Amino acid sequence: MDFNDSPDEAAFRAEARAFLDEHAPREPIPQYHKEKVEDDVILPRHREWQRTLYAHGWGALTWSKEYGGRGLGPIEQIIWNHELGRVGLGPSLFVAGLGMAGPTIIAHGTDAQKERYLEPMLKVDEIWCQLFSEPGAGSDLAGLACRAVLDGDEWIVNGQKTWCSGAQYADWGMMLTRTDPSAPKHKGISYFLLDMKTPGIEVRPLQQMTGDAHFNEVFLNDVRVPDANRLGPVNGGWLCTLTTLTNERMAMAGTEGMFTWSELVEHARANGVRMDGATRDEMARLFTWVKALELLNARCVTKLSRGEIPTAESSVMKLALARIVSKGTELGVRLLGPEGLLRTGTWQHQWLFAPAFHIAGGTDEIQKNVAAERVLGLPVEDRSDRETPFEDLSRS
Numbered sequence: 001m002d003f004n005d006s007p008d009e010a011a012f013r014a015e016a017r018a019f020l021d022e023h024a025p026r027e028p029i030p031q032y033h034k035e036k037v038e039d040d041v042i043l044p045r046h047r048e049w050q051r052t053l054y055a056h057g058w059g060a061l062t063w064s065k066e067y068g069g070r071g072l073g074p075i076e077q078i079i080w081n082h083e084l085g086r087v088g089l090g091p092s093l094f095v096a097g098l099g100m101a102g103p104t105i106i107a108h109g110t111d112a113q114k115e116r117y118l119e120p121m122l123k124v125d126e127i128w129c130q131l132f133s134e135p136g137a138g139s140d141l142a143g144l145a146c147r148a149v150l151d152g153d154e155w156i157v158n159g160q161k162t163w164c165s166g167a168q169y170a171d172w173g174m175m176l177t178r179t180d181p182s183a184p185k186h187k188g189i190s191y192f193l194l195d196m197k198t199p200g201i202e203v204r205p206l207q208q209m210t211g212d213a214h215f216n217e218v219f220l221n222d223v224r225v226p227d228a229n230r231l232g233p234v235n236g237g238w239l240c241t242l243t244t245l246t247n248e249r250m251a252m253a254g255t256e257g258m259f260t261w262s263e264l265v266e267h268a269r270a271n272g273v274r275m276d277g278a279t280r281d282e283m284a285r286l287f288t289w290v291k292a293l294e295l296l297n298a299r300c301v302t303k304l305s306r307g308e309i310p311t312a313e314s315s316v317m318k319l320a321l322a323r324i325v326s327k328g329t330e331l332g333v334r335l336l337g338p339e340g341l342l343r344t345g346t347w348q349h350q351w352l353f354a355p356a357f358h359i360a361g362g363t364d365e366i367q368k369n370v371a372a373e374r375v376l377g378l379p380v381e382d383r384s385d386r387e388t389p390f391e392d393l394s395r396s
């Protein structure tokens with residue numbers, strides 16, 4: 001494992017740093033997981049920043065130049081995320097589009113789809129959301145039941161999606177539907193690009209523990225979707241889905257903007273009176289986790305630089321990240337003493353948001369399954385339902 005930047009990586013880091021030093025917003029951009037903030041406050045700030053990035057050619061690092069990106073690889077993306085964290089900037093609010101829908105359309109879309117969707121996505125003239133999960137299909141996403149039936153050159157969609165982040169303001173959604181129930185579950189799915197203003201779509205907010213409502217249930221009643229909005233072949237949507245999920249995992253692997261160790265240390269110094277032995281112990285244990293995550297990150301970069309995909313490493317990183325955010329924010333609240341009981345502060349808000357990191361983008365248990373099978377070589381989970389027709393599966 002090599003911890004140092006190669007000459008090319010160092011040159012890229014210097015270029016990114018110079019750009020950010022000149023253009024990064026002086027006022028921090030609000031983040032949902034850090035504080036209570038309304039959509040009409042947060043959206044314009046994130047949009048303005050993305051448009052600045054776009055104007056200077058930094059709008060999407062890993063998209064090819066042909067589609068307005070910078071044509072760089074995952075290592076540069078990791079360096080960029082690191083540099084963003086250094087100037088106090090967190091993840092983009094538009095990750096569903098820039099980090100997930102965009103790469104999927106580039107990989108599987110027709111020329112007409114690339115022409116139509118990519119530029120407005122980069123300039124945030126159009127915002128995207130992800131309509132994958134359903135009440136009965138989350139970890140086992142291929143068990144989804146939302147039905148699409150062909151009628152002429154349109155599909156009629158009926159079903160329910162859930163936990164759809166940003167659907168309340170999204171213009172477009174990546175939507176998975178069941179188009180052949182007689183096929184095994186992975187083989188009867190089609191992927192659509194859904195105009196969220198189509199009649200028959202109802203978006204209902206879901207309130208979280210923080211009091212905010214950033215994700216939604218989405219009900220689809222006789223929603224008509226043109227066949228031209230299908231991404232990939234009929235019943236061949238699972239391959240496109242894997243592209244989206246791989247990109248989602250990559251987008252969620254780093255700690256930048258999710259939790260900052262130095263902020264916790266500063267907070268502990270300011271509240272030294274509450275630093276009893278047990279708290280010191282836990283701070284030290286957390287520090288070892290933070291360092292372990294940095295080492296895992298270095299291992300991922302090394303693998304990427306050899307042209308390998310760090311699948312198991314990114315699962316372990318996501319597990320570690322969720323644990324760090326939960327423990328770090330819990331300590332942050334504890335250091336506040338009785339004031340921690342109030343729901344108003346940023347530590348309390350982050351702590352109430354932290355459970356989401358154990359679920360979103362693949363739960364802890366699913367990441368542990370990956371680690372068990374691919375790192376420890378334990379027996380694989382029973383997947384005997386893979387060849388059974390979807391309609392014959394017993395479903396709850």
Ligand SMILES: Cc1cc2nc3c(=O)[nH]c(=O)nc-3n(C[C@H](O)[C@H](O)[C@H](O)COP(=O)(O)OP(=O)(O)OC[C@H]3O[C@@H](n4cnc5c(N)ncnc54)[C@H](O)[C@@H]3O)c2cc1C
Nearest residue numbers: 130131132133137138139163164165356359360361363365
């Ligand atoms: C903040 C947030 C934002 C989200 N945004 C979106 C979004 O924009 N679009 C979208 O489509 N979805 C979104 N999701 C949904 C997310 O992808 C799912 O919640 C996640 O995949 C888990 O699915 P589930 O909630 O149905 O839980 P389930 O899959 O029903 O799991 C329930 C429990 O069973 C465990 N479990 C399930 N299967 C196994 C197994 N094989 N082995 C061991 N344990 C297992 C799980 O770990 C969990 O503890 C979001 C979730 C969160 C928290």
